[in-house]
Amino acid sequence: MEELREARKAERRNVRDTVEDKKFKKTNRKGEDRNYRERENDRRARLPPRPSAQYEKYTSFNTRKKTILCEIYNLKLLKYPANAGKQKLPPNVDMSKKCSFHDTYGHTSKDCVVLGDQLEDLSDKVYSRKVDLSTITSETRYNSCYNPDVRFRHFNRADKCNLRYNSTSILRRSTLDKGPESDPGGSNGEPVFNSSVLRNQSSIPKAFIWRPCHRATAIQELDAPVVDLDAFLRGDEASIRRTIERVAAACSTHGFFQVANHGVDASLLKAAFDCATEFFELSLCQKLHAQTKPGSMWGYAGAHTGRFSSELPWKETLSFSYHETPAGGEDVVVDYFMSTLGNEFERMGLVFQRYCEAMKRLSLVMMEMLGMSLGVERRYYREFFEDSRSIMRCNYYPPCQEPELTLGTGPHCDPTSITILQQDQVEGLQVFDGGRWRSVRPIRDALVINIGDTFMALSNGRYKSCLHRAVVNRHRERRSLAFFVCPRADRVIRPPPGEFGGTRLYPDFTWAELMEFTQCHYRADMNTLHSFTNWLFSSSFNM
Numbered sequence: 002m003e004e005l006r007e008a009r010k011a012e013r014r015n016v017r018d019t020v021e022d023k024k025f026k027k028t029n030r031k032g033e034d035r036n037y038r039e040r041e042n043d044r045r046a047r048l049p050p051r052p053s054a055q056y057e058k059y060t061s062f063n064t065r066k067k068t069i070l071c072e073i074y075n076l077k078l079l080k081y082p083a084n085a086g087k088q089k090l091p092p093n094v095d096m097s098k099k100c101s102f103h104d105t106y107g108h109t110s111k112d113c114v115v116l117g118d119q120l121e122d123l124s125d126k127v128y129s130r131k132v133d134l135s136t137i138t139s140e141t142r143y144n145s146c147y148n149p150d151v152r153f154r155h156f157n158r159a160d161k162c163n164l165r166y167n168s169t170s171i172l173r174r175s176t177l178d179k180g181p182e183s184d185p186g187g188s189n190g191e192p193v194f195n196s197s198v199l200r201n202q203s204s205i206p207k208a209f210i211w212r213p214c215h216r217a218t219a220i221q222e223l224d225a226p227v228v229d230l231d232a233f234l235r236g237d238e239a240s241i242r243r244t245i246e247r248v249a250a251a252c253s254t255h256g257f258f259q260v261a262n263h264g265v266d267a268s269l270l271k272a273a274f275d276c277a278t279e280f281f282e283l284s285l286c287q288k289l290h291a292q293t294k295p296g297s298m299w300g301y302a303g304a305h306t307g308r309f310s311s312e313l314p315w316k317e318t319l320s321f322s323y324h325e326t327p328a329g330g331e332d333v334v335v336d337y338f339m340s341t342l343g344n345e346f347e348r349m350g351l352v353f354q355r356y357c358e359a360m361k362r363l364s365l366v367m368m369e370m371l372g373m374s375l376g377v378e379r380r381y382y383r384e385f386f387e388d389s390r391s392i393m394r395c396n397y398y399p400p401c402q403e404p405e406l407t408l409g410t411g412p413h414c415d416p417t418s419i420t421i422l423q424q425d426q427v428e429g430l431q432v433f434d435g436g437r438w439r440s441v442r443p444i445r446d447a448l449v450i451n452i453g454d455t456f457m458a459l460s461n462g463r464y465k466s467c468l469h470r471a472v473v474n475r476h477r478e479r480r481s482l483a484f485f486v487c488p489r490a491d492r493v494i495r496p497p498p499g500e501f502g503g504t505r506l507y508p509d510f511t512w513a514e515l516m517e518f519t520q521c522h523y524r525a526d527m528n529t530l531h532s533f534t535n536w537l538f539s540s541s542f543n544m
Protein backbone atom coordinates (compact mmCIF):
# COMPACT_ATOMS: atom_id res chain seq x y z
CA MET A 2 0.00 0.00 0.00
CA GLU A 3 2.87 2.34 0.98
CA GLU A 4 4.52 1.75 -2.48
CA LEU A 5 1.20 2.65 -4.15
CA ARG A 6 1.01 5.94 -2.16
CA GLU A 7 4.64 6.79 -3.08
CA ALA A 8 4.01 5.95 -6.76
CA ARG A 9 0.93 8.26 -6.79
CA LYS A 10 2.92 11.09 -5.13
CA ALA A 11 5.70 10.70 -7.72
CA GLU A 12 3.14 10.71 -10.51
CA ARG A 13 1.51 13.89 -9.11
CA ARG A 14 4.99 15.51 -8.94
CA ASN A 15 5.60 14.56 -12.58
CA VAL A 16 2.29 16.06 -13.72
CA ARG A 17 2.99 19.29 -11.78
CA ASP A 18 6.50 19.60 -13.30
CA THR A 19 5.11 19.08 -16.79
CA VAL A 20 2.47 21.78 -16.24
CA GLU A 21 5.12 24.19 -14.81
CA ASP A 22 7.37 23.45 -17.75
CA LYS A 23 4.62 24.19 -20.24
CA LYS A 24 3.79 27.44 -18.43
CA PHE A 25 7.43 28.51 -18.55
CA LYS A 26 7.76 27.73 -22.25
CA LYS A 27 4.52 29.60 -22.96
CA THR A 28 5.65 32.72 -21.08
CA ASN A 29 8.99 32.56 -22.75
CA ARG A 30 7.48 31.93 -26.15
CA LYS A 31 5.13 34.82 -25.47
CA GLY A 32 8.14 36.94 -24.87
CA GLU A 33 9.79 35.64 -28.01
CA ASP A 34 6.51 36.16 -29.88
CA ARG A 35 6.31 39.73 -28.57
CA ASN A 36 9.83 40.48 -29.85
CA TYR A 37 9.01 38.84 -33.18
CA ARG A 38 5.81 40.87 -33.51
CA GLU A 39 7.67 44.12 -32.74
CA ARG A 40 10.36 43.24 -35.28
CA GLU A 41 7.69 42.35 -37.86
CA ASN A 42 5.75 45.60 -37.27
CA ASP A 43 8.99 47.59 -37.65
CA ARG A 44 9.74 45.76 -40.90
CA ARG A 45 6.26 46.41 -42.26
CA ALA A 46 6.40 50.06 -41.20
CA ARG A 47 9.56 50.47 -43.31
CA LEU A 48 7.81 49.00 -46.40
CA PRO A 49 6.07 51.36 -48.87
CA PRO A 50 2.29 51.58 -48.03
CA ARG A 51 0.37 48.75 -49.76
CA PRO A 52 -2.07 50.21 -52.31
CA SER A 53 -5.65 49.51 -51.29
CA ALA A 54 -7.80 47.41 -53.60
CA GLN A 55 -10.39 49.38 -55.62
CA TYR A 56 -13.10 46.75 -55.76
CA GLU A 57 -15.06 44.67 -53.28
CA LYS A 58 -15.38 41.69 -55.63
CA TYR A 59 -12.95 40.60 -58.30
CA THR A 60 -13.54 38.43 -61.32
CA SER A 61 -11.67 35.21 -60.84
CA PHE A 62 -10.10 34.50 -64.21
CA ASN A 63 -9.48 30.86 -64.81
CA THR A 64 -6.02 31.60 -66.07
CA ARG A 65 -3.09 32.90 -64.05
CA LYS A 66 -2.63 36.66 -64.10
CA LYS A 67 0.97 36.07 -65.06
CA THR A 68 -0.20 34.23 -68.19
CA ILE A 69 -2.63 37.02 -69.11
CA LEU A 70 0.20 39.52 -68.62
CA CYS A 71 2.39 37.66 -71.12
CA GLU A 72 -0.47 37.40 -73.60
CA ILE A 73 -1.26 41.12 -73.66
CA TYR A 74 2.16 42.51 -72.89
CA ASN A 75 2.72 44.21 -76.23
CA LEU A 76 -0.84 45.54 -76.50
CA LYS A 77 -0.27 48.49 -74.19
CA LEU A 78 -3.55 47.81 -72.42
CA LEU A 79 -2.10 48.13 -68.94
CA LYS A 80 -0.29 51.01 -67.26
CA TYR A 81 2.97 49.46 -66.08
CA PRO A 82 4.80 51.05 -63.11
CA ALA A 83 7.51 53.45 -64.32
CA ASN A 84 10.05 51.92 -61.97
CA ALA A 85 9.26 48.29 -62.85
CA GLY A 86 12.34 46.19 -62.13
CA LYS A 87 14.24 49.13 -60.65
CA GLN A 88 12.85 49.30 -57.11
CA LYS A 89 15.38 48.97 -54.28
CA LEU A 90 14.46 45.79 -52.43
CA PRO A 91 13.86 46.27 -48.65
CA PRO A 92 16.01 44.13 -46.34
CA ASN A 93 14.85 40.52 -45.78
CA VAL A 94 12.29 40.80 -48.62
CA ASP A 95 10.65 37.49 -49.39
CA MET A 96 12.48 36.44 -52.56
CA SER A 97 10.14 33.52 -53.07
CA LYS A 98 7.40 35.98 -54.10
CA LYS A 99 7.87 37.56 -57.55
CA CYS A 100 5.52 40.03 -59.20
CA SER A 101 5.79 40.06 -63.01
CA PHE A 102 3.85 43.33 -63.19
CA HIS A 103 6.18 45.31 -60.92
CA ASP A 104 9.09 43.05 -61.90
CA THR A 105 10.05 42.89 -58.25
CA TYR A 106 10.01 40.63 -55.23
CA GLY A 107 7.98 40.61 -52.03
CA HIS A 108 4.54 39.89 -53.49
CA THR A 109 3.24 37.66 -56.26
CA SER A 110 1.50 38.72 -59.50
CA LYS A 111 -1.57 36.92 -58.17
CA ASP A 112 -1.59 39.06 -55.00
CA CYS A 113 -0.65 42.27 -56.77
CA VAL A 114 -3.43 44.77 -56.01
CA VAL A 115 -2.49 47.23 -58.75
CA LEU A 116 -2.47 44.49 -61.38
CA GLY A 117 -5.72 43.07 -60.08
CA ASP A 118 -7.45 46.44 -60.39
CA GLN A 119 -6.16 47.04 -63.90
CA LEU A 120 -7.23 43.60 -65.12
CA GLU A 121 -10.65 44.10 -63.57
CA ASP A 122 -11.02 47.42 -65.40
CA LEU A 123 -9.80 45.88 -68.64
CA SER A 124 -12.13 42.93 -68.36
CA ASP A 125 -15.13 45.24 -67.99
CA LYS A 126 -14.01 47.38 -70.92
CA VAL A 127 -13.65 44.32 -73.16
CA TYR A 128 -17.11 43.13 -72.16
CA SER A 129 -18.72 46.44 -72.90
CA ARG A 130 -16.80 46.64 -76.16
CA LYS A 131 -15.12 49.91 -75.18
CA VAL A 132 -11.85 48.27 -76.06
CA ASP A 133 -11.65 47.06 -79.64
CA LEU A 134 -9.34 44.10 -79.68
CA SER A 135 -9.39 43.25 -83.33
CA THR A 136 -5.60 43.18 -83.17
CA ILE A 137 -5.79 40.05 -81.10
CA THR A 138 -5.16 37.08 -83.30
CA SER A 139 -4.74 34.38 -80.76
CA GLU A 140 -7.35 31.77 -81.35
CA THR A 141 -9.53 30.22 -78.74
CA ARG A 142 -11.59 27.16 -79.18
CA TYR A 143 -13.81 26.49 -76.25
CA ASN A 144 -13.37 22.95 -75.07
CA SER A 145 -16.72 22.80 -73.37
CA CYS A 146 -20.03 21.50 -74.55
CA TYR A 147 -20.40 24.47 -76.82
CA ASN A 148 -23.15 24.66 -79.29
CA PRO A 149 -21.19 24.87 -82.58
CA ASP A 150 -23.18 27.93 -83.52
CA VAL A 151 -21.97 29.98 -80.65
CA ARG A 152 -18.55 31.06 -81.56
CA PHE A 153 -18.00 34.35 -79.88
CA ARG A 154 -15.00 35.09 -77.79
CA HIS A 155 -14.48 37.31 -74.80
CA PHE A 156 -12.36 37.83 -71.78
CA ASN A 157 -12.76 34.54 -69.99
CA ARG A 158 -14.17 34.91 -66.53
CA ALA A 159 -14.06 31.72 -64.59
CA ASP A 160 -16.65 32.84 -62.13
CA LYS A 161 -18.88 33.75 -65.05
CA CYS A 162 -18.45 30.88 -67.36
CA ASN A 163 -16.41 28.52 -65.33
CA LEU A 164 -15.06 27.06 -68.52
CA ARG A 165 -11.81 25.31 -69.16
CA TYR A 166 -10.14 27.23 -71.94
CA ASN A 167 -7.03 25.94 -73.59
CA SER A 168 -5.56 29.43 -73.59
CA THR A 169 -6.23 32.93 -72.43
CA SER A 170 -7.30 35.31 -75.10
CA ILE A 171 -8.94 38.65 -74.95
CA LEU A 172 -11.28 38.42 -77.82
CA ARG A 173 -13.87 40.47 -79.50
CA ARG A 174 -17.39 40.09 -80.69
CA SER A 175 -18.04 37.11 -82.86
CA THR A 176 -18.22 37.60 -86.60
CA LEU A 177 -20.30 35.52 -88.90
CA ASP A 178 -18.55 33.62 -91.64
CA LYS A 179 -18.10 36.28 -94.21
CA GLY A 180 -19.66 34.22 -96.98
CA PRO A 181 -22.13 36.21 -99.14
CA GLU A 182 -25.09 34.13 -97.94
CA SER A 183 -24.34 34.83 -94.33
CA ASP A 184 -24.36 38.57 -94.79
CA PRO A 185 -28.15 38.91 -94.83
CA GLY A 186 -28.83 42.40 -96.11
CA GLY A 187 -25.69 43.45 -94.29
CA SER A 188 -23.83 46.71 -94.58
CA ASN A 189 -20.15 47.61 -93.98
CA GLY A 190 -19.29 44.01 -93.15
CA GLU A 191 -21.21 43.83 -89.90
CA PRO A 192 -24.01 41.40 -90.80
CA VAL A 193 -27.45 42.82 -90.07
CA PHE A 194 -30.94 41.47 -90.66
CA ASN A 195 -32.43 43.94 -93.10
CA SER A 196 -35.80 42.34 -93.68
CA SER A 197 -37.03 45.06 -96.04
CA VAL A 198 -34.12 44.12 -98.34
CA LEU A 199 -34.29 40.40 -97.75
CA ARG A 200 -37.97 39.86 -98.32
CA ASN A 201 -37.76 41.29 -101.84
CA GLN A 202 -35.17 38.70 -102.85
CA SER A 203 -36.41 35.58 -104.63
CA SER A 204 -35.06 33.22 -101.94
CA ILE A 205 -33.92 33.57 -98.35
CA PRO A 206 -30.21 33.42 -97.43
CA LYS A 207 -28.90 29.94 -96.54
CA ALA A 208 -28.19 31.12 -92.99
CA PHE A 209 -31.96 31.27 -92.38
CA ILE A 210 -32.74 27.78 -93.61
CA TRP A 211 -33.50 25.34 -90.76
CA ARG A 212 -33.02 21.58 -90.79
CA PRO A 213 -36.07 19.78 -92.20
CA CYS A 214 -36.69 18.06 -88.83
CA HIS A 215 -37.47 21.49 -87.36
CA ARG A 216 -39.79 22.53 -90.18
CA ALA A 217 -42.63 20.07 -89.64
CA THR A 218 -45.99 21.73 -90.15
CA ALA A 219 -48.70 21.89 -87.50
CA ILE A 220 -51.98 20.44 -88.64
CA GLN A 221 -54.03 20.61 -85.45
CA GLU A 222 -54.75 23.19 -82.80
CA LEU A 223 -53.49 22.84 -79.26
CA ASP A 224 -56.13 21.96 -76.72
CA ALA A 225 -55.19 24.05 -73.69
CA PRO A 226 -57.28 25.60 -70.90
CA VAL A 227 -58.28 29.26 -70.93
CA VAL A 228 -58.58 30.29 -67.27
CA ASP A 229 -61.03 33.07 -66.39
CA LEU A 230 -58.86 34.67 -63.76
CA ASP A 231 -61.52 36.98 -62.44
CA ALA A 232 -63.88 34.06 -61.82
CA PHE A 233 -60.98 32.11 -60.25
CA LEU A 234 -60.17 34.88 -57.83
CA ARG A 235 -63.83 35.40 -56.88
CA GLY A 236 -64.87 31.82 -57.23
CA ASP A 237 -66.21 29.44 -54.66
CA GLU A 238 -64.21 26.48 -53.37
CA ALA A 239 -65.54 24.05 -55.97
CA SER A 240 -64.87 26.27 -59.00
CA ILE A 241 -61.40 27.14 -57.72
CA ARG A 242 -60.60 23.46 -57.38
CA ARG A 243 -61.85 22.75 -60.91
CA THR A 244 -59.67 25.51 -62.33
CA ILE A 245 -56.65 24.34 -60.34
CA GLU A 246 -57.10 20.82 -61.67
CA ARG A 247 -57.25 22.06 -65.29
CA VAL A 248 -54.11 24.14 -64.80
CA ALA A 249 -52.32 21.22 -63.14
CA ALA A 250 -53.24 18.88 -65.99
CA ALA A 251 -52.00 21.35 -68.62
CA CYS A 252 -48.76 22.17 -66.77
CA SER A 253 -48.00 18.51 -66.18
CA THR A 254 -48.19 17.74 -69.89
CA HIS A 255 -47.34 20.58 -72.30
CA GLY A 256 -46.80 23.41 -69.80
CA PHE A 257 -49.16 25.86 -71.48
CA PHE A 258 -52.46 27.61 -70.71
CA GLN A 259 -54.05 30.99 -71.33
CA VAL A 260 -55.70 33.50 -68.99
CA ALA A 261 -58.65 35.73 -69.79
CA ASN A 262 -60.12 38.48 -67.57
CA HIS A 263 -56.60 38.79 -66.13
CA GLY A 264 -57.07 42.37 -64.91
CA VAL A 265 -54.45 43.95 -67.20
CA ASP A 266 -56.01 47.00 -68.80
CA ALA A 267 -56.82 46.35 -72.49
CA SER A 268 -55.69 49.87 -73.40
CA LEU A 269 -52.30 49.19 -71.83
CA LEU A 270 -51.98 45.94 -73.78
CA LYS A 271 -52.76 47.86 -76.97
CA ALA A 272 -50.44 50.76 -76.12
CA ALA A 273 -47.55 48.34 -75.62
CA PHE A 274 -48.23 46.66 -78.93
CA ASP A 275 -48.39 50.04 -80.66
CA CYS A 276 -45.07 51.06 -79.12
CA ALA A 277 -43.47 47.81 -80.27
CA THR A 278 -44.77 48.51 -83.78
CA GLU A 279 -43.44 52.07 -83.60
CA PHE A 280 -40.02 50.80 -82.55
CA PHE A 281 -39.71 48.15 -85.23
CA GLU A 282 -40.83 50.66 -87.87
CA LEU A 283 -37.84 52.88 -87.05
CA SER A 284 -35.10 52.99 -89.64
CA LEU A 285 -32.50 50.24 -89.34
CA CYS A 286 -29.92 52.88 -88.44
CA GLN A 287 -32.05 54.10 -85.53
CA LYS A 288 -32.69 50.55 -84.32
CA LEU A 289 -28.98 49.81 -84.46
CA HIS A 290 -28.44 52.59 -81.92
CA ALA A 291 -30.00 50.12 -79.46
CA GLN A 292 -28.06 47.15 -80.79
CA THR A 293 -27.28 44.45 -78.24
CA LYS A 294 -23.66 44.62 -77.13
CA PRO A 295 -21.50 41.52 -76.78
CA GLY A 296 -22.08 39.73 -73.49
CA SER A 297 -25.35 41.62 -72.89
CA MET A 298 -28.85 40.54 -73.85
CA TRP A 299 -30.43 44.00 -73.69
CA GLY A 300 -31.19 45.89 -76.82
CA TYR A 301 -32.10 45.39 -80.45
CA ALA A 302 -31.15 42.27 -82.36
CA GLY A 303 -31.90 41.34 -85.94
CA ALA A 304 -32.06 37.56 -86.43
CA HIS A 305 -29.29 37.27 -83.79
CA THR A 306 -26.78 37.69 -86.60
CA GLY A 307 -24.21 38.76 -84.00
CA ARG A 308 -24.53 35.49 -82.11
CA PHE A 309 -25.28 32.65 -84.44
CA SER A 310 -24.16 31.73 -87.91
CA SER A 311 -26.81 29.26 -89.04
CA GLU A 312 -30.50 28.52 -88.53
CA LEU A 313 -31.05 32.21 -87.93
CA PRO A 314 -34.52 33.14 -86.65
CA TRP A 315 -36.56 35.30 -89.03
CA LYS A 316 -37.31 38.03 -86.53
CA GLU A 317 -36.20 41.26 -84.97
CA THR A 318 -36.22 41.56 -81.19
CA LEU A 319 -35.98 44.27 -78.56
CA SER A 320 -35.11 43.04 -75.07
CA PHE A 321 -34.78 44.94 -71.81
CA SER A 322 -34.75 44.19 -68.11
CA TYR A 323 -37.44 45.04 -65.57
CA HIS A 324 -37.35 45.04 -61.79
CA GLU A 325 -39.16 47.00 -59.14
CA THR A 326 -37.36 49.81 -57.35
CA PRO A 327 -38.24 51.31 -53.97
CA ALA A 328 -41.06 53.87 -54.04
CA GLY A 329 -39.79 57.05 -55.64
CA GLY A 330 -36.87 55.13 -57.14
CA GLU A 331 -35.92 55.17 -60.81
CA ASP A 332 -38.18 53.67 -63.48
CA VAL A 333 -35.65 51.27 -64.94
CA VAL A 334 -37.52 50.78 -68.22
CA VAL A 335 -38.00 54.51 -68.81
CA ASP A 336 -34.32 55.04 -68.04
CA TYR A 337 -33.37 52.32 -70.48
CA PHE A 338 -35.34 53.81 -73.38
CA MET A 339 -34.18 57.36 -72.77
CA SER A 340 -30.54 56.46 -72.26
CA THR A 341 -30.46 54.07 -75.23
CA LEU A 342 -32.68 55.82 -77.76
CA GLY A 343 -32.94 59.40 -76.53
CA ASN A 344 -35.34 61.63 -74.58
CA GLU A 345 -37.91 61.54 -77.35
CA PHE A 346 -38.52 57.88 -76.39
CA GLU A 347 -39.63 58.74 -72.84
CA ARG A 348 -43.29 58.04 -73.67
CA MET A 349 -42.44 54.64 -75.15
CA GLY A 350 -40.42 53.90 -72.04
CA LEU A 351 -43.33 54.89 -69.80
CA VAL A 352 -45.76 52.61 -71.64
CA PHE A 353 -43.41 49.63 -71.31
CA GLN A 354 -42.69 50.57 -67.68
CA ARG A 355 -46.41 50.38 -66.85
CA TYR A 356 -46.74 47.22 -68.95
CA CYS A 357 -43.95 45.48 -67.06
CA GLU A 358 -45.41 46.58 -63.72
CA ALA A 359 -48.76 45.05 -64.72
CA MET A 360 -47.06 41.85 -65.89
CA LYS A 361 -45.18 41.62 -62.62
CA ARG A 362 -48.44 41.89 -60.66
CA LEU A 363 -50.06 39.23 -62.84
CA SER A 364 -47.01 36.96 -62.54
CA LEU A 365 -47.38 36.91 -58.74
CA VAL A 366 -51.03 35.86 -59.06
CA MET A 367 -49.89 33.13 -61.45
CA MET A 368 -47.34 31.99 -58.89
CA GLU A 369 -50.08 31.70 -56.27
CA MET A 370 -52.19 29.65 -58.67
CA LEU A 371 -49.27 27.38 -59.55
CA GLY A 372 -48.44 26.94 -55.88
CA MET A 373 -51.99 25.92 -55.08
CA SER A 374 -52.10 23.53 -58.05
CA LEU A 375 -48.88 21.89 -56.81
CA GLY A 376 -50.25 21.56 -53.31
CA VAL A 377 -47.82 23.95 -51.65
CA GLU A 378 -48.56 27.05 -49.59
CA ARG A 379 -50.34 29.61 -51.81
CA ARG A 380 -47.61 32.16 -51.03
CA TYR A 381 -44.66 29.77 -51.48
CA TYR A 382 -43.74 30.62 -55.09
CA ARG A 383 -45.18 34.10 -54.79
CA GLU A 384 -42.59 34.96 -52.12
CA PHE A 385 -39.84 33.35 -54.17
CA PHE A 386 -40.60 35.76 -57.04
CA GLU A 387 -41.53 38.83 -55.00
CA ASP A 388 -38.15 40.41 -55.88
CA SER A 389 -38.01 38.97 -59.39
CA ARG A 390 -35.90 40.63 -62.08
CA SER A 391 -37.58 39.86 -65.38
CA ILE A 392 -36.83 40.11 -69.06
CA MET A 393 -39.16 41.90 -71.47
CA ARG A 394 -38.85 40.96 -75.10
CA CYS A 395 -40.69 42.42 -78.10
CA ASN A 396 -40.72 40.12 -81.12
CA TYR A 397 -41.33 41.27 -84.67
CA TYR A 398 -41.65 38.67 -87.41
CA PRO A 399 -41.57 40.18 -90.94
CA PRO A 400 -43.36 38.37 -93.76
CA CYS A 401 -41.06 35.84 -95.46
CA GLN A 402 -40.98 34.69 -99.09
CA GLU A 403 -40.08 31.11 -98.12
CA PRO A 404 -41.76 30.63 -94.72
CA GLU A 405 -41.65 26.84 -94.99
CA LEU A 406 -37.80 26.90 -94.93
CA THR A 407 -37.25 29.05 -91.85
CA LEU A 408 -38.61 29.78 -88.37
CA GLY A 409 -39.41 32.99 -86.51
CA THR A 410 -38.23 31.47 -83.26
CA GLY A 411 -36.76 28.01 -83.23
CA PRO A 412 -38.04 25.10 -81.14
CA HIS A 413 -37.18 25.80 -77.51
CA CYS A 414 -38.18 25.81 -73.91
CA ASP A 415 -37.88 29.20 -72.24
CA PRO A 416 -35.00 28.88 -69.75
CA THR A 417 -36.84 31.33 -67.48
CA SER A 418 -39.57 30.51 -64.93
CA ILE A 419 -42.86 31.40 -66.53
CA THR A 420 -43.59 33.49 -69.59
CA ILE A 421 -46.55 35.82 -70.00
CA LEU A 422 -46.97 36.31 -73.72
CA GLN A 423 -49.24 38.72 -75.55
CA GLN A 424 -49.63 37.82 -79.19
CA ASP A 425 -51.47 39.63 -81.96
CA GLN A 426 -54.19 38.05 -84.06
CA VAL A 427 -51.77 36.50 -86.56
CA GLU A 428 -51.21 32.79 -86.02
CA GLY A 429 -47.62 31.69 -85.49
CA LEU A 430 -47.11 30.29 -82.00
CA GLN A 431 -46.97 26.51 -81.89
CA VAL A 432 -46.61 24.08 -78.99
CA PHE A 433 -45.24 20.54 -79.18
CA ASP A 434 -47.72 18.19 -77.56
CA GLY A 435 -48.58 14.55 -78.07
CA GLY A 436 -45.70 14.02 -80.46
CA ARG A 437 -46.56 16.79 -82.89
CA TRP A 438 -46.59 20.56 -83.36
CA ARG A 439 -49.94 22.16 -82.67
CA SER A 440 -50.91 25.73 -83.48
CA VAL A 441 -52.17 28.12 -80.81
CA ARG A 442 -55.18 30.08 -82.02
CA PRO A 443 -54.82 33.67 -80.73
CA ILE A 444 -57.57 34.70 -78.31
CA ARG A 445 -58.16 38.45 -78.28
CA ASP A 446 -57.12 40.07 -74.96
CA ALA A 447 -56.10 36.69 -73.51
CA LEU A 448 -52.53 36.16 -72.37
CA VAL A 449 -50.48 33.01 -72.87
CA ILE A 450 -48.80 31.51 -69.80
CA ASN A 451 -46.11 28.92 -70.35
CA ILE A 452 -43.88 27.06 -67.95
CA GLY A 453 -40.12 27.53 -68.43
CA ASP A 454 -37.08 25.46 -67.46
CA THR A 455 -36.51 27.26 -64.17
CA PHE A 456 -40.03 26.57 -62.94
CA MET A 457 -39.75 22.97 -64.13
CA ALA A 458 -36.72 22.66 -61.85
CA LEU A 459 -38.56 24.49 -59.05
CA SER A 460 -41.30 21.86 -59.31
CA ASN A 461 -38.76 19.04 -59.62
CA GLY A 462 -40.07 18.18 -63.04
CA ARG A 463 -43.72 17.88 -62.03
CA TYR A 464 -44.59 20.78 -64.34
CA LYS A 465 -43.13 20.59 -67.84
CA SER A 466 -41.22 23.34 -69.55
CA CYS A 467 -43.29 24.14 -72.62
CA LEU A 468 -41.63 23.20 -75.93
CA HIS A 469 -42.75 25.83 -78.40
CA ARG A 470 -41.70 27.77 -81.52
CA ALA A 471 -42.96 30.57 -83.76
CA VAL A 472 -43.49 30.11 -87.50
CA VAL A 473 -43.70 32.94 -90.04
CA ASN A 474 -45.86 33.43 -93.12
CA ARG A 475 -45.65 34.88 -96.59
CA HIS A 476 -47.99 37.84 -96.27
CA ARG A 477 -48.49 39.16 -92.76
CA GLU A 478 -46.07 40.44 -90.16
CA ARG A 479 -46.60 39.13 -86.66
CA ARG A 480 -45.79 40.57 -83.24
CA SER A 481 -45.60 39.21 -79.75
CA LEU A 482 -44.58 40.64 -76.39
CA ALA A 483 -42.97 38.13 -74.02
CA PHE A 484 -42.51 38.89 -70.32
CA PHE A 485 -40.04 36.32 -68.96
CA VAL A 486 -40.30 36.02 -65.19
CA CYS A 487 -36.96 35.31 -63.50
CA PRO A 488 -36.13 35.00 -59.81
CA ARG A 489 -33.53 37.25 -58.27
CA ALA A 490 -30.27 36.16 -59.86
CA ASP A 491 -28.74 34.66 -56.73
CA ARG A 492 -31.77 32.72 -55.46
CA VAL A 493 -31.09 29.00 -55.40
CA ILE A 494 -33.39 27.06 -57.71
CA ARG A 495 -34.55 23.89 -55.93
CA PRO A 496 -37.91 22.24 -55.28
CA PRO A 497 -39.93 22.95 -52.10
CA PRO A 498 -38.62 21.09 -49.03
CA GLY A 499 -39.66 17.49 -48.46
CA GLU A 500 -40.41 14.67 -50.80
CA PHE A 501 -41.47 16.82 -53.78
CA GLY A 502 -41.87 14.74 -56.89
CA GLY A 503 -39.52 11.95 -55.74
CA THR A 504 -35.76 11.98 -56.31
CA ARG A 505 -34.20 15.26 -57.36
CA LEU A 506 -34.11 15.61 -61.14
CA TYR A 507 -31.91 18.73 -61.30
CA PRO A 508 -29.05 20.08 -59.17
CA ASP A 509 -29.28 23.33 -57.26
CA PHE A 510 -28.41 26.27 -59.48
CA THR A 511 -29.07 30.00 -59.70
CA TRP A 512 -30.83 31.86 -62.48
CA ALA A 513 -27.63 33.86 -63.00
CA GLU A 514 -25.81 30.62 -63.89
CA LEU A 515 -28.51 29.40 -66.26
CA MET A 516 -28.83 32.78 -67.93
CA GLU A 517 -25.06 32.98 -68.36
CA PHE A 518 -25.17 29.50 -69.88
CA THR A 519 -27.77 30.57 -72.47
CA GLN A 520 -25.92 33.80 -73.24
CA CYS A 521 -22.33 32.58 -73.16
CA HIS A 522 -22.23 28.90 -73.99
CA TYR A 523 -25.37 27.44 -75.40
CA ARG A 524 -28.11 28.42 -77.79
CA ALA A 525 -31.32 27.83 -75.87
CA ASP A 526 -33.29 25.02 -77.47
CA MET A 527 -35.46 22.09 -76.33
CA ASN A 528 -32.59 20.56 -74.32
CA THR A 529 -31.23 23.58 -72.49
CA LEU A 530 -31.82 22.38 -68.93
CA HIS A 531 -30.43 18.92 -69.67
CA SER A 532 -27.33 20.39 -71.34
CA PHE A 533 -26.95 22.91 -68.53
CA THR A 534 -27.04 20.13 -65.93
CA ASN A 535 -24.32 18.21 -67.80
CA TRP A 536 -22.29 21.38 -68.11
CA LEU A 537 -22.55 22.10 -64.40
CA PHE A 538 -21.37 18.63 -63.52
CA SER A 539 -18.56 18.65 -66.10
CA SER A 540 -17.39 22.07 -64.91
CA SER A 541 -17.34 20.96 -61.29
CA PHE A 542 -15.24 17.94 -62.28
CA ASN A 543 -12.83 20.25 -64.07
CA MET A 544 -12.39 22.55 -61.08
Ligand SMILES: C=C1C[C@]23C[C@@]1(O)CC[C@H]2[C@]1(C)CCC[C@@](C)(C(=O)O)[C@H]1[C@@H]3C(=O)O
Pocket residue numbers: 298305314392394410411412413414415416417485516519520524525526
Ligand atom coordinates in the same frame (compact mmCIF):
# COMPACT_ATOMS: atom_id res chain seq x y z
C1 LIG B 1 -33.31 33.71 -71.36
C2 LIG B 1 -33.73 33.86 -72.61
C3 LIG B 1 -32.95 33.45 -73.80
C4 LIG B 1 -33.95 33.65 -74.95
C5 LIG B 1 -34.75 34.86 -74.44
C6 LIG B 1 -35.02 34.45 -73.04
O1 LIG B 1 -35.37 35.53 -72.22
C7 LIG B 1 -36.09 33.36 -73.03
C8 LIG B 1 -36.22 32.64 -74.38
C9 LIG B 1 -34.86 32.42 -75.08
C10 LIG B 1 -34.93 32.15 -76.59
C11 LIG B 1 -36.06 32.98 -77.23
C12 LIG B 1 -35.15 30.67 -76.94
C13 LIG B 1 -34.96 30.43 -78.45
C14 LIG B 1 -33.55 30.86 -78.88
C15 LIG B 1 -33.24 32.34 -78.54
C16 LIG B 1 -31.76 32.58 -78.86
C17 LIG B 1 -34.03 33.29 -79.47
O2 LIG B 1 -34.50 32.83 -80.53
O3 LIG B 1 -34.16 34.48 -79.15
C18 LIG B 1 -33.52 32.55 -77.03
C19 LIG B 1 -33.36 33.91 -76.35
C20 LIG B 1 -31.93 34.44 -76.30
O4 LIG B 1 -31.80 35.66 -76.56
O5 LIG B 1 -30.98 33.69 -76.01
Ligand SMILES: O=C(O)CCC(=O)C(=O)O
Pocket residue numbers: 394396410415422424429430469470471480481483
Ligand atom coordinates in the same frame (compact mmCIF):
# COMPACT_ATOMS: atom_id res chain seq x y z
O1 LIG C 1 -43.56 34.93 -80.68
C1 LIG C 1 -44.04 33.96 -80.10
O2 LIG C 1 -45.23 33.64 -80.22
C2 LIG C 1 -43.15 33.12 -79.22
C3 LIG C 1 -41.86 33.82 -78.87
C4 LIG C 1 -41.07 33.02 -77.88
O3 LIG C 1 -41.31 31.86 -77.63
C5 LIG C 1 -39.95 33.65 -77.17
O4 LIG C 1 -39.63 34.82 -77.48
O5 LIG C 1 -39.41 32.95 -76.26
Ligand SMILES: [Fe+2]
Pocket residue numbers: 413414415420469
Ligand atom coordinates in the same frame (compact mmCIF):
# COMPACT_ATOMS: atom_id res chain seq x y z
FE1 LIG D 1 -40.29 31.15 -75.89
